[in-house]
Amino acid sequence: MDDPLIIDALDRLDEDEKIAGKGEELVLGVLLGRLSEVMDGGVVEHLEEAIKRTPTPLLAHLQSVTVSGFRGVGPECELSLRPEPGLTLVVGRNGSGKSSFAEAAEYALTGSCRRWSGKSVEWKKGWRNLHSSDVSTIAVRLRIDGQKELSTVRVGWRNNSLDSGVSTITSPGCDDYTLESLGWATAVKVFRPFLSYDELTKIAEGRPIDRYNELAPMLGMDSLQTPLECLRQQRLAVEKQIKAANTQVAETVGILERHSADSSSGSMIGAALEALSGEWSLDRIEQLVIDTEIEAHDHERLLINLEQLSIPDFDQTLGIVDDLRGSSQKLQQLRRSDSEQARRLAALLQKAIEIHHDHGDSDCPVCGCTDGLHGDRIKELKAAVQQLNGEAADIEKARKDAQDALNAAKKLIGTPSRVLKLIAEVDVDSEIDIDLTEAREAWRIWHDTPLRYSNPLNELDVLSKLADHLESNCLQLMETTKKVRSDAMAARQLLANQWHMVVDRLEELLPVAREGLQAEQLIRPLKQAETWLKKCLLTMQDERFETIKKQVKEIWDTMAAGSNVTLEDVRLGLKKVMMDVTVDGYDSVALSVMSQGELNILALSLFIPRVKSSQSPFGFVMLDDPVQAMDPLRVDGLAKVLNDLAQVRQVIVLTHDDRLPESVRRLQIPATILLVTRRTGSQMNIEESLNPVQAAIADAMALQMSEGLPEEAQCRAVPNLCRHAIEAACLESGRRKLFKLGMSFAECEQLWEKSPRLLPRVAIALYGEADRGGDVYRTLHNKFGAWAVKTIKECNKFTHSGVLEGADLKDLIRRSESLAGKIAKL
Amino acid sequence: MRSATITTGPATNLVETDTSTRFLPNRLVDYARLLIDSPHPDVAGTWPRVSAVLGRQALEITLSRFWLVAEPGVEDASMRAQLLCLSEYLAPRLVTRVRYAWHGFSAACHHHAYELPPMSTEIKGWLNDVDAFIKTCDAVVAKQTPPSRNC
Numbered sequence: 001m002d003d004p005l006i007i008d009a010l011d012r013l014d015e016d017e018k019i020a021g022k023g024e025e026l027v028l029g030v031l032l033g034r035l036s037e038v039m040d041g042g043v044v045e046h047l048e049e050a051i052k053r054t055p056t057p058l059l060a061h062l063q064s065v066t067v068s069g070f071r072g073v074g075p076e077c078e079l080s081l082r083p084e085p086g087l088t089l090v091v092g093r094n095g096s097g098k099s100s101f102a103e104a105a106e107y108a109l110t111g112s113c114r115r116w117s118g119k120s121v122e123w124k125k126g127w128r129n130l131h132s133s134d135v136s137t138i139a140v141r142l143r144i145d146g147q148k149e150l151s152t153v154r155v156g157w158r159n160n161s162l163d164s165g166v167s168t169i170t171s172p173g174c175d176d177y178t179l180e181s182l183g184w185a186t187a188v189k190v191f192r193p194f195l196s197y198d199e200l201t202k203i204a205e206g207r208p209i210d211r212y213n214e215l216a217p218m219l220g221m222d223s224l225q226t227p228l229e230c231l232r233q234q235r236l237a238v239e240k241q242i243k244a245a246n247t248q249v250a251e252t253v254g255i256l257e258r259h260s261a262d263s264s265s266g267s268m269i270g271a272a273l274e275a276l277s278g279e280w281s282l283d284r285i286e287q288l289v290i291d292t293e294i295e296a297h298d299h300e301r302l303l304i305n306l307e308q309l310s311i312p313d314f315d316q317t318l319g320i321v322d323d324l325r326g327s328s329q330k331l332q333q334l335r336r337s338d339s340e341q342a343r344r345l346a347a348l349l350q351k352a353i354e355i356h357h358d359h360g361d362s363d364c365p366v367c368g369c370t371d372g373l374h375g376d377r378i379k380e381l382k383a384a385v386q387q388l389n390g391e392a393a394d395i396e397k398a399r400k401d402a403q404d405a406l407n408a409a410k411k412l413i414g415t416p417s418r419v420l421k422l423i424a425e426v427d428v429d430s431e432i433d434i435d436l437t438e439a440r441e442a443w444r445i446w447h448d449t450p451l452r453y454s455n456p457l458n459e460l461d462v463l464s465k466l467a468d469h470l471e472s473n474c475l476q477l478m479e480t481t482k483k484v485r486s487d488a489m490a491a492r493q494l495l496a497n498q499w500h501m502v503v504d505r506l507e508e509l510l511p512v513a514r515e516g517l518q519a520e521q522l523i524r525p526l527k528q529a530e531t532w533l534k535k536c537l538l539t540m541q542d543e544r545f546e547t548i549k550k551q552v553k554e555i556w557d558t559m560a561a562g563s564n565v566t567l568e569d570v571r572l573g574l575k576k577v578m579m580d581v582t583v584d585g586y587d588s589v590a591l592s593v594m595s596q597g598e599l600n601i602l603a604l605s606l607f608i609p610r611v612k613s614s615q616s617p618f619g620f621v622m623l624d625d626p627v628q629a630m631d632p633l634r635v636d637g638l639a640k641v642l643n644d645l646a647q648v649r650q651v652i653v654l655t656h657d658d659r660l661p662e663s664v665r666r667l668q669i670p671a672t673i674l675l676v677t678r679r680t681g682s683q684m685n686i687e688e689s690l691n692p693v694q695a696a697i698a699d700a701m702a703l704q705m706s707e708g709l710p711e712e713a714q715c716r717a718v719p720n721l722c723r724h725a726i727e728a729a730c731l732e733s734g735r736r737k738l739f740k741l742g743m744s745f746a747e748c749e750q751l752w753e754k755s756p757r758l759l760p761r762v763a764i765a766l767y768g769e770a771d772r773g774g775d776v777y778r779t780l781h782n783k784f785g786a787w788a789v790k791t792i793k794e795c796n797k798f799t800h801s802g803v804l805e806g807a808d809l810k811d812l813i814r815r816s817e818s819l820a821g822k823i824a825k826l
Numbered sequence: 827m828r829s830a831t832i833t834t835g836p837a838t839n840l841v842e843t844d845t846s847t848r849f850l851p852n853r854l855v856d857y858a859r860l861l862i863d864s865p866h867p868d869v870a871g872t873w874p875r876v877s878a879v880l881g882r883q884a885l886e887i888t889l890s891r892f893w894l895v896a897e898p899g900v901e902d903a904s905m906r907a908q909l910l911c912l913s914e915y916l917a918p919r920l921v922t923r924v925r926y927a928w929h930g931f932s933a934a935c936h937h938h939a940y941e942l943p944p945m946s947t948e949i950k951g952w953l954n955d956v957d958a959f960i961k962t963c964d965a966v967v968a969k970q971t972p973p974s975r976n977c
Contacts, residue, residue: 709857713876713880717880720876720879720935
């Protein structure tokens, strides 16, 4: 946790009493990058110890950028720089490969290159130089404040894929440095010290949101935009959950309501509906899901009974009908016979036979006829007994058969009570949508037998009537009952399906509804957190912007001198940058009225305060061709702005033509100008054009040679320029010396400006101390000889009074140049 | 404003005509203006600093002349002291102008870490201040009498 913005926001959260509870926890969570934990109900602690507060970061300056086989650079080439504040112009014609150095440095230090982002694959493939053999490397050497030795960031590639690049950082005394351990992981995002022309123009050519997106990172609010977006997404997700739950509950309620009308378990559905009205009672729903299983069972029983209604077997019925008819016929035939009479007659005759047997021949004991009991007659009687017994047995058998057939028929018909009760039950309940009318009628008829009105054994035709009854009604009964059975089966199936669907529905609903309820509890804190963070971001943005707004306006005013567009105010919204401008005094809309050059200036105005920020660890800034699309007046303005920036930053500007260097020379801005040339085979050459020392000497030479100024004036001006050269040399080597002594560059500048005279300045160069001016002559004499002392003295003296006419100005310039050169190398 | 083209060295019309009739400070101011108004290609880049050097020297020579008449001996004091004393002898408005001009020139003459050279309009303003000072000084010298201490 080293992002100053996040830390600032955390502090504000601590102090703000208005936000508390879950809302505060959510903000804390999202700021610490642990939102999901808080969403899941966890508690995230904000430990003061975890925060690395770095009030003044250690500034890093660039010593060199060495590149080989990368982009425009073939064989290894080094861009050597002075690791201190100051302006360096890297000048080279288009295609000289100068931008490759900026891209290399950017890639090495940030792991990406903005100029390539959003470009085609071909563009990215072109990273490797065509003329290089097989080795591609980048080495960026850095001087980091407080470290005596240089650190090196090196990138090497394993294969042809740009992404296979591996960064290693070496720093004496520290083994495993990474960009993170330098504390740069966040810093490269917030203070990214690279700006290419592409990036500048994106602001002008893109849509308004693109402009904002380009401008916003420049304002360094990214690290808060991300958590805010995170909260927003989270809120949207939670709202979606709530909506999903509401929708599903509404759908379920609809289904339940429909089923409550046509289903047999209305009470259960009613309970479910009640549980889902108003505040959802999900536990109740869960209970219902369990209960409905049992309820469904009860309900099914009735249908199962209907399903299992017995149906008379057709063949059996026909058999019984035949039996009934057979017995009936038999009995009909034997109608006149009386088995009892036959049996008793047989018994009587048997008795007569027995009497004859015991007592011999006699008259008939019954009628007294003489033809009574005697031998022949007994034989007849015996036959008659046999006949009569046979008759009786026939009748008995017929009766028994008839009785059996009747029993079978009764059994077949069954007891009416059970079936009728069942059907009546269904009728009363009427929960089941089955038409029982026909079945009921069939059964009524079936049970309405002739037996109910007469005794079949006494009225022989009843048997055949019963047979007719069975025969004529059994088909109807069977058909209607079969229909009831299949209807019941279908109803049971339907019921099962319906119930399963409702139960399934409720079971599906439960988790979603639970999530919804949970989400419901989160939505308010989430909204609260989002509102708070948004407000915090805006406040911080305003505060930060207030301090840079002044700079922005200053830069604009300097660079846009002469423009008819006046930047009145720059304001920031959450997703927009509002610029109040007037054109010739009339209000207008900023971006639309600006020329390309002016837009670039605006982008620069916003970029420079960012890299100037005291929180940035980057002591350097690389600008790739900001000069394009600027007219000469603007270039002068740019030169001034760059010079101003160079007071606190090592400014490296890559530019493709001489406009900026010319402006720098003309305005006598101290700058190192490096010329980049590229020969065939991507062989790069970088040589220094003119540094401030050389520039002053060149000026002096030009003045001395000039025919444009009287000698009298030359004599007075040349010594000043000579002194100037020596002073510039003193500043250069003095800075080096002071840095080595551990002084910050701000302290160096302070010391320098506090010592306006030449001798103390030479003393700074010689000893790193300003107050040893008294030792200067002796040291110079010993080190370089008497001429050096003489030169200093002359520069000092003649600056004010001028040299005598006729004096050898050339010699003074030559000596000054020589001395300045020696001092610069100290 | 003088318009002059300089093709050869000191023998040009401007320098020639003025050298005999004008004092050194006037000439130095002239040179400084010349550099600003019609810079020769050779000195195109150096004019601000050289103009400042010349302007400053014109100012300092005039100041010495003034003290020789007004209060002999003060000319040996440090510039800072001389400029402070000046308010005792001249109108406060002029004194302020002279002081500002000197500090402006002085700053332009030294190598500063980052400060930009003055703008041409600034230098011209200071040169006008020097002109005014020279005029006043001329008047004082012409009277040959020191002005009253409290004028």
